[in-house]
Amino acid sequence: MARVSAEERRRQLVAAAFRVIGRDGFAGVTTRRVCAEAGAPLAAFHYCFASKQELLTELTTQTMDALLSAQHEMALRDTVEATLRAELRAYWKTVEDDPNRESVLMALTQHALQDPSLDGVAQRQYKAYHATARAALQRIATGFGITWSMPVEDVARMLVVVTDGVTLAWLVDRDSAAARSALDAFAAQLATLAH
Amino acid sequence: MARVSAEERRRQLVAAAFRVIGRDGFAGVTTRRVCAEAGAPLAAFHYCFASKQELLTELTTQTMDALLSAQHEMALRDTVEATLRAELRAYWKTVEDDPNRESVLMALTQHALQDPSLDGVAQRQYKAYHATARAALQRIATGFGITWSMPVEDVARMLVVVTDGVTLAWLVDRDSAAARSALDAFAAQLATLAH
DNA sequence: AAGCGTCTGGGACGTTTGACCCACTACGGA
DNA sequence: TCCGTAGTGGGTCAAACGTCCCAGACGCTT
Numbered sequence: 001m002a003r004v005s006a007e008e009r010r011r012q013l014v015a016a017a018f019r020v021i022g023r024d025g026f027a028g029v030t031t032r033r034v035c036a037e038a039g040a041p042l043a044a045f046h047y048c049f050a051s052k053q054e055l056l057t058e059l060t061t062q063t064m065d066a067l068l069s070a071q072h073e074m075a076l077r078d079t080v081e082a083t084l085r086a087e088l089r090a091y092w093k094t095v096e097d098d099p100n101r102e103s104v105l106m107a108l109t110q111h112a113l114q115d116p117s118l119d120g121v122a123q124r125q126y127k128a129y130h131a132t133a134r135a136a137l138q139r140i141a142t143g144f145g146i147t148w149s150m151p152v153e154d155v156a157r158m159l160v161v162v163t164d165g166v167t168l169a170w171l172v173d174r175d176s177a178a179a180r181s182a183l184d185a186f187a188a189q190l191a192t193l194a195h
Numbered sequence: 196m197a198r199v200s201a202e203e204r205r206r207q208l209v210a211a212a213f214r215v216i217g218r219d220g221f222a223g224v225t226t227r228r229v230c231a232e233a234g235a236p237l238a239a240f241h242y243c244f245a246s247k248q249e250l251l252t253e254l255t256t257q258t259m260d261a262l263l264s265a266q267h268e269m270a271l272r273d274t275v276e277a278t279l280r281a282e283l284r285a286y287w288k289t290v291e292d293d294p295n296r297e298s299v300l301m302a303l304t305q306h307a308l309q310d311p312s313l314d315g316v317a318q319r320q321y322k323a324y325h326a327t328a329r330a331a332l333q334r335i336a337t338g339f340g341i342t343w344s345m346p347v348e349d350v351a352r353m354l355v356v357v358t359d360g361v362t363l364a365w366l367v368d369r370d371s372a373a374a375r376s377a378l379d380a381f382a383a384q385l386a387t388l389a390h
Numbered sequence: 391a392a393g394c395g396t397c398t399g400g401g402a403c404g405t406t407t408g409a410c411c412c413a414c415t416a417c418g419g420a
Numbered sequence: 421t422c423c424g425t426a427g428t429g430g431g432t433c434a435a436a437c438g439t440c441c442c443a444g445a446c447g448c449t450t
Contacts, residue, residue, distance in 0.1 A: 003415090003416060003417075003426085003427060003428075004427080005426085005427085006426075006427075009427085024309065025305075025306070025308075025309030025310070026222070026309075027221070027222045027309075028309075030406080030407065030408085031407080031408060031409085032406090032407080032408095041427090041428055041429060041430090042429090042430090043410095043411090043427085043428060043429065043430080044427075044428075045408090045409090046408085046409060046410070047426090047427070047428085051408080051409080052407095052408065052409090103308075106305065107305060107309075109363075109367065110220075110301065110302060110305045111220070111222075113220075113298075113366060113367065114219065114220030114222075114223070114302070115220070122367045123367060123368060125367075126364060126367045126368060150380060154373070154376060154377065154380065157364065157373055157377050158377055158380060158381065160360070160364060161356075161357060161360030161361050161363075161364055161377060161381075162356060162357075162360060163360075164359070164360040164363050164364065165355070165356030165357060165358075165359040165360030165361075165363070166356050166360075168304075168356075168359050168360070168363065169321065169352065169355060169356055169359065171308060172304065172308065172317045172318060172320075172321045173318060173321055178348075178349070178352055181349060182349065182352050182353055182356060185345060185349065185353060186353065186356075189384040189385075189387070190384075192384070192387070198396085198397060198398075198445090198446060198447080199397080200396085200397085201396080201397075204397090225436080225437065225438085226437080226438060226439085227436085227437080227438095235398095236397090236398055236399060236400085237399090237400085238397085238398060238399065238400080238440090238441090239397080239398075240438090240439090241438085241439065241440070242396095242397070242398085246438080246439080247438065247439090
């Protein structure tokens with residue numbers, strides 16, 4: 001078997017765990033299965049990670065970092081509505097590009113809510129979501145010289161609610177057309193909050 | 196220990212499993228823990244259920260039946276917006292009355308998406324959600340003599356997206372005030388779809 | 391009061407899990 | 421070319437798991 005650096009092994013194991021979660025769910029993540037998926041010897045696991053928990057934590061932070069660094073430059077369109085719609089469609093593109101990631105993220109949130117050793121992870125995750133949404137809304141406000149008719153935190157929460165809700169529904173019924181039209185409709189609705 | 200009929204034991208074990216899921220998550224459901232929670236001897240488990248899977252299936256169907264039979268009578272208010280707001284607030288009351296149930300329902304959905312032996316369960320769950328929302332919207336339409344500016348299925352989906360999204364966010368940050376104001380805001384927004 | 395089917399109590403089984411250990415080997419810097 | 425470190429291989433461990441078993445205790449019927 002090829003010898004691989006510990007750092008590279010960590011990456012391989014995290015990537016393998018990600019795939020396992022997508023396939024078998026969070027409960028299916030065992031040290032043996034992850035190692036098999038990664039093509040790594042079982043001993044590599046506790047050589048690279050102090051515990052399974054550490055792998056899970058690393059996976060969470062990596063996934064969230066990837067999520068946040070995937071922030072694209074938001075282009076202002078002709079109108080607030082067009083910009084919001086473009087924003088939501090851009091989000092949706094990331095979902096369709098890698099449906100598995102959302103599946104894992106949802107499982108991650110669910111699991112973080114239940115596992116005391118991951119306490120605060122889900123909270124940080126949503127704080128990041130809200131902060132991202134707030135930043136986007138503020139850029140829209142200054143770009144178009146408008147103000148939101150509600151506190152920007154509240155509009156941000158609505159934005160997150162919409163993306164989350166649409167994603168969750170889609171994970172169940174996989175109706176992409178319905179998801180897209182729902183996002184467009186919400187874009188039009190939220191745009192009416194701009195004055 | 197009190198002697199209990201097998202039928203009553205089944206009920207006790209299902210109820211106990213429900214509590215365990217709320218506390219420890221789906222992965223925390225073990226035969227021993229459920230029996231301990233129910234105050235039942237371990238032997239009662241396989242005396243009442245052929246397998247753990249049978250308990251899980253029974254729990255799922257029972258929970259969904261309870262959900263659907265809990266449909267309340269919708270009262271029409273002065274305006275479409277007031278009615279929608281009252282509807283959403285009524286939903287929210289059920290969440291705050293028993294936060295654990297939503298926690299379990301969310302875990303159930305998540306688990307049903309991953310466990311092949313529960314295939315179709317999540318889909319049925321969401322079909323029921325959408326049907327309920329559609330029925331409510333149609334009653335509003337006839338009651339106020341209005342039509343929705345989008346297909347009622349699409350508005351129904353938006354309604355489900357909103358309740359789901361708000362609930363999910365609340366399960367994470369437990370910010371009841373934010374949840375309520377988001378629901379009110381969405382009620383106002385969705386009311387603008389009535390013509 | 392006797393008999394019988396229902397339920398309990400405690401133990402036991404084989405498997406899987408996370409974690410650990412240590413002799414061994416490959417690789418890269420001296 | 422040698423040597424020390426980094427990584428491997430295979431095995432072991434205790435705990436927890438689902439499932440099963442069976443002697444015995446209970447309570448209803450007759």
